[in-house]
Amino acid sequence: MLYHVFMDVTLPRDLPADETARILAREKAYSQDLQRSGKWRHIWRIAGQYANYSVFDVQDHDELHRILSGLPLFDFMDIRVTPLLRHPSAIREDDR
Ligand SMILES: O=C(O)C[C@H]1C=CC(=O)O1
Numbered sequence: 742m743l744y745h746v747f748m749d750v751t752l753p754r755d756l757p758a759d760e761t762a763r764i765l766a767r768e769k770a771y772s773q774d775l776q777r778s779g780k781w782r783h784i785w786r787i788a789g790q791y792a793n794y795s796v797f798d799v800q801d802h803d804e805l806h807r808i809l810s811g812l813p814l815f816d817f818m819d820i821r822v823t824p825l826l827r828h829p830s831a832i833r834e835d836d837r
Pocket residue numbers: 748750768769772791792793814
């Protein structure tokens with residue numbers, strides 16, 4: 742199943758710089774592993790915001806929830822999920 746996910750990050754101002762750097766490094770590795778696996782299909786920075794639009798291709802709601810709640814930045818994110826399905830007018834064959 743495909744899901745559109747909006748992630749908006751707010752880091753606490755008093756988070757020590759070294760801890761912030763550690764969390765961001767873990768977040769990057771976690772995200773890139775999932776992108777390599779094909780589960781995290783797209784990630785786009787939203788211009789002017791510490792936020793992204795992403796598309797996930799996962800088995801079901803449970804898998805998406807596991808992935809999102811495992812994000813190292815999860816505690817600092819506002820996350821909005823929209824399930825997607827194929828549009829009847831879509832012409833691309835490689836999208837479900
Ligand atoms: O930067 C972000 O948008 C938040 C998060 C999502 C992937 C990643 O590496 O960081």
